Amino acid sequence: MMEPVCRLDHVSKIIGSKTIIEDISLDIYPGEVFGLLGPNGAGKTTTMRMMVGLMSMSKGNILIQGHSIRDHFEQAIAHVGAIIEQPQLYNYLTGYENLIHFARMAEHVTDDRIEEIVELVGLADRIDDKVKTYSLGMRQRLGLAQALLHSPSLLILDEPTNGLDPAGIREIRNYLRRLAQEEGVSVVVSSHLLAEMQLMCDRIAIIDKGKLLDVQSVETFLNSAHQHMITFTVDPLHQAVQVMEDHAVPVRHVTDHEFKVMLEKEQIPDVVQHLVQAKVKIYGIRPAGEKTLEERFLEMTGGKAQ
Numbered sequence: 001m002m003e004p005v006c007r008l009d010h011v012s013k014i015i016g017s018k019t020i021i022e023d024i025s026l027d028i029y030p031g032e033v034f035g036l037l038g039p040n041g042a043g044k045t046t047t048m049r050m051m052v053g054l055m056s057m058s059k060g061n062i063l064i065q066g067h068s069i070r071d072h073f074e075q076a077i078a079h080v081g082a083i084i085e086q087p088q089l090y091n092y093l094t095g096y097e098n099l100i101h102f103a104r105m106a107e108h109v110t111d112d113r114i115e116e117i118v119e120l121v122g123l124a125d126r127i128d129d130k131v132k133t134y135s136l137g138m139r140q141r142l143g144l145a146q147a148l149l150h151s152p153s154l155l156i157l158d159e160p161t162n163g164l165d166p167a168g169i170r171e172i173r174n175y176l177r178r179l180a181q182e183e184g185v186s187v188v189v190s191s192h193l194l195a196e197m198q199l200m201c202d203r204i205a206i207i208d209k210g211k212l213l214d215v216q217s218v219e220t221f222l223n224s225a226h227q228h229m230i231t232f233t234v235d236p237l238h239q240a241v242q243v244m245e246d247h248a249v250p251v252r253h254v255t256d257h258e259f260k261v262m263l264e265k266e267q268i269p270d271v272v273q274h275l276v277q278a279k280v281k282i283y284g285i286r287p288a289g290e291k292t293l294e295e296r297f298l299e300m301t302g303g304k305a306q
């Protein structure tokens with residue numbers, strides 16, 4: 001198993017008598033784009049602030065490359081680049097001068113590294129222009145360049161596409177995907193937009209009211225939209241489970257005389273036929289009434305897919 005770049009281990013944040021983050025545990029792996037998805041006020045920003053040490057944890061721990069943010073802050077944070085609030089940019093300096101300024105504050109940033117980053121975020125043409133002439137998308141990219149100067153293995157971006165037009169959103173999405181794929185950087189992004197997260201991320205964590213509801217790969221997420229959890233009541237149960245295994249249908253849950261499987265509508269008659277052929281008695285077939293991740297998210301946000 002690959003070592004996680006970042007691990008949240010039972011993290012909670014309590015402010016006054018209010019629990020803002022409740023017992024969140026998750027792992028983020030090298031080279032993945034990981035999304036924190038949730039409605040406004042769900043706790044995404046708070047989680048990210050704790051990940052970069054801008055805010056303390058009340059309980060639990062966060063490890064970055066195995067270093068605890070709590071106990072070894074310097075070592076942990078050396079691996080992190082982040083844009084949580086607006087990136088701080090100097091309008092009357094050029095893009096390049098801004099980067100030189102930030103490079104001086106980081107360690108071991110060479111001129112070659114600056115060139116490389118400028119290329120990567122696609123600002124080579126405009127890097128010698130003053131930042132005040134930049135579009136919002138270009139500012140975002142310069143902010144990104146700044147966060148990447150010290151070659152972090154974990155990049156944390158709060159709502160990176162906020163305020164951008166569709167072309168700007170597409171650009172940022174492409175840069176982040178390239179960063180993850182080509183440079184092996186783990187990228188954590190937050191958003192309240194399901195559609196956007198599905199395009200950008202490898203895995204998505206759904207957060208609501210400070211709780212982690214689920215973490216799923218985008219693939220599973222998208223597939224599950226067309227699938228139904230079906231409960232079969234059968235006898236003998238062990239034989240039915242064997243039949244499912246023989247036909248490569250993963251069994252999700254088994255109780256006394258029941259098992260559950262995720263099926264697309266078209267698969268249901270096939271599964272019934274396999275069971276009948278194996279002389280399994282079927283006493284009941286019903287939808288399990290469990291919601292897919294997408295349905296749960298839409299419910300949380302009042303049904304608007306946005």
Ligand SMILES: Nc1ncnc2c1ncn2[C@@H]1O[C@H](COP(=O)(O)OP(=O)(O)OP(=O)(O)O)[C@@H](O)[C@H]1O
Binds near residue numbers: 015020040041043192
């Ligand atoms: N310093 C604080 N004191 C009290 N409550 C806070 C504090 N910071 C955040 N909260 C509350 O914690 C909850 C989570 O806020 P957070 O900003 O993390 O949400 P979010 O998911 O990032 O949403 P948004 O997209 O609106 O920023 C909100 O209800 C917010 O009001």
